[in-house]
Amino acid sequence: MVVQNIKFHPNSSNLSSNVYSQLRLKLITGDLKPGEPLSIRRLANEYNYSAMPVREALRQLASEDALVGAAKKAYRVPDLSSEEASKLFYVRAALEGASAEIAAKKVLKKDVKYLKSLSLSMDFAWKKNDSSSFLEQNFLFHSYIYSMAQNPVLERMAENLYIRTGPWLAQGIKNLSNSNVWEKSHDGIIKALSEKNSVLARKLIEEDSSWGKQLYQTDV
Amino acid sequence: MVVQNIKFHPNSSNLSSNVYSQLRLKLITGDLKPGEPLSIRRLANEYNYSAMPVREALRQLASEDALVGAAKKAYRVPDLSSEEASKLFYVRAALEGASAEIAAKKVLKKDVKYLKSLSLSMDFAWKKNDSSSFLEQNFLFHSYIYSMAQNPVLERMAENLYIRTGPWLAQGIKNLSNSNVWEKSHDGIIKALSEKNSVLARKLIEEDSSWGKQLYQTDV
DNA sequence: TCATAGATACTGTGATCACAGTTATCTTAT
DNA sequence: ATAAGATAACTGTGATCACAGTATCTATGA
Incomplete structure (x- = not known):
C-alpha cells in the first residue's frame, strides 16, 4: 500500500x-x-x-x-444534507481554484512530471477496480496542487475541505460505472498547468472539484 | 463585559x-x-x-x-514571520471578500441595523481607549458578515482565520495613534451592503481585511 | 399484540498518577 | 570571569479509574 x-x-x-x-x-x-x-x-x-x-x-x-x-x-462521520454537502463543495471549489491559479504561475517541470505519474497510478488503480487506492491518489493529486501555491494556510484549509468531502466522493464514485471522465479532466488540468494558463487551470479545477457536487446538487 | x-x-x-x-x-x-x-x-x-x-x-x-x-x-501562540502573516491575511481577505459578496445579495434591514450598532459600540470603545472591547466588537462585526453569507463552512473558516490574525491585529492597533480609519472603512462597508452593491462590498471588505496586512507586508 | 417501564450495556468526560523529554538554574572547575 | 556540566523544575503524553448521561433491549403490564 x-x-x-x-x-x-x-x-x-x-x-x-x-x-x-x-x-x-x-x-x-x-x-x-x-x-x-x-x-x-x-x-x-x-x-x-x-x-x-x-x-x-x-x-x-x-x-x-x-x-x-x-x-x-x-x-x-457527518451525515450532511444535500444542501450542506453542496455548500461544502462550493467552498472547496473556490479554494482549489485559487490554489490552481497561483500554482499555474509557479509550476516547475518536476511538478508536471509528478502529477502525470499520479494520474497514471490512478488510471491503474481504476482499471484494477481498487477504489481505495484510486481515492487516495486522487487526494494526493489535488493536495499536491494546493501545495504548489506555496501558501500553507490555503493548503491546510483546502486539505481540510477535501477530507470532509471524502466520504461523499467515495460514495459517489460507485455510481460512476466505468466512464473515466476524471482522466480527461486531470489531463486537462495538467496541460493547463504546464502551459502556465492560470485562468484555464482555475476553471478546470473548479469543474473537477465540483464533480462530486453535482451528485448532491440542490443549488446553493 | x-x-x-x-x-x-x-x-x-x-x-x-x-x-x-x-x-x-x-x-x-x-x-x-x-x-x-x-x-x-x-x-x-x-x-x-x-x-x-x-x-x-x-x-x-x-x-x-x-x-x-x-x-x-x-x-x-504562533510567532509568525512577516511573510507568514502576510499569507494569512491574504487568505482571510479572500474568504471575507467572498462572504461579503454573497452577504450583499441577502442583506436584510435588521442586519444593517445590527452592524451599525456594532460600529457605534466600537467608536465608543475606541474613544474610551478600551482596546480589548474594541477588538472584540471588531471580531463580531466581521463575524456577522460571514454569517450573513449563510454558508457555515465558509463562516467557520473565515472565523478561524480571524482568530489567527487576532494577536497581530491587537499588536498593530497600538501603533495606530487615534486616527479612526476603521470607522470610515466600516461605514463604507455598511453602506455598500445596504445598497446590495456586492462588488463594492467585496472590494471594501478586502481592503479592511488587509488593513493589518500592510503592517507586516513583504509581498506574497 | 402493543406499549411502556426498567435494567443493562453502552457513550463521552474528568481526575489523578507515573513517565520521559526539555529548559533553566546553579554549581563547579578551568 | 567564563564556560561546562549536573541537577532540579518544568513541559506534554499516556494509562487507568470513577462518573454521569444515552440508547437499546427485555420483560411486564394492559
Whole structure:
C-alpha cells in the first residue's frame, strides 16, 4: 500500500497523531461512511492503544468538522444534507481554484512530471477496480496542487475541505460505472498547468472539484 | 463585559469547550501575544479545572493552527514571520471578500441595523481607549458578515482565520495613534451592503481585511 | 399484540498518577 | 570571569479509574 506516502501532520511523534492520520485516510478512501459512529473504546481496542490518544484524535477531527460529536454521544462521520454537502463543495471549489491559479504561475517541470505519474497510478488503480487506492491518489493529486501555491494556510484549509468531502466522493464514485471522465479532466488540468494558463487551470479545477457536487446538487 | 455575547462553539456543555472559548477570546482581544507560551498546568490552575480539559482545548486550538505545539514542549501562540502573516491575511481577505459578496445579495434591514450598532459600540470603545472591547466588537462585526453569507463552512473558516490574525491585529492597533480609519472603512462597508452593491462590498471588505496586512507586508 | 417501564450495556468526560523529554538554574572547575 | 556540566523544575503524553448521561433491549403490564 501507499499509505505511508501521504504526508499528513508533522507530529507522528505521539500516538494521538497516529490515530488522527489513520482516520483521516479512512475518510478519504471511503472506509468511513457518512453517519457512521466512532467509539473511543472500540477504536482504542482496535489500534491497541489506550482510550486517551483516540479521544484526542477524535476531538481534533471534530474541531475541524471532519467528525461531529454531541455531548455524551458517540462521535460520528457527518451525515450532511444535500444542501450542506453542496455548500461544502462550493467552498472547496473556490479554494482549489485559487490554489490552481497561483500554482499555474509557479509550476516547475518536476511538478508536471509528478502529477502525470499520479494520474497514471490512478488510471491503474481504476482499471484494477481498487477504489481505495484510486481515492487516495486522487487526494494526493489535488493536495499536491494546493501545495504548489506555496501558501500553507490555503493548503491546510483546502486539505481540510477535501477530507470532509471524502466520504461523499467515495460514495459517489460507485455510481460512476466505468466512464473515466476524471482522466480527461486531470489531463486537462495538467496541460493547463504546464502551459502556465492560470485562468484555464482555475476553471478546470473548479469543474473537477465540483464533480462530486453535482451528485448532491440542490443549488446553493 | 460583552464576553457572553460571543457565539463560539455549540458545546458549552463541557469544560474543555469553556477553556477553548476563553482562549479564543484572548487571542482576539490581544491578551495573548505572539510567541507567548501556554502551560497546561498553569492554565488548569488559573481556571480551577483539572489538566484534562485544558490539554484538550490546547490541542484543539493547535489543530486549527491557532496555537502551535511541538513534542514535549509548551504550546505557544504562533510567532509568525512577516511573510507568514502576510499569507494569512491574504487568505482571510479572500474568504471575507467572498462572504461579503454573497452577504450583499441577502442583506436584510435588521442586519444593517445590527452592524451599525456594532460600529457605534466600537467608536465608543475606541474613544474610551478600551482596546480589548474594541477588538472584540471588531471580531463580531466581521463575524456577522460571514454569517450573513449563510454558508457555515465558509463562516467557520473565515472565523478561524480571524482568530489567527487576532494577536497581530491587537499588536498593530497600538501603533495606530487615534486616527479612526476603521470607522470610515466600516461605514463604507455598511453602506455598500445596504445598497446590495456586492462588488463594492467585496472590494471594501478586502481592503479592511488587509488593513493589518500592510503592517507586516513583504509581498506574497 | 402493543406499549411502556426498567435494567443493562453502552457513550463521552474528568481526575489523578507515573513517565520521559526539555529548559533553566546553579554549581563547579578551568 | 567564563564556560561546562549536573541537577532540579518544568513541559506534554499516556494509562487507568470513577462518573454521569444515552440508547437499546427485555420483560411486564394492559
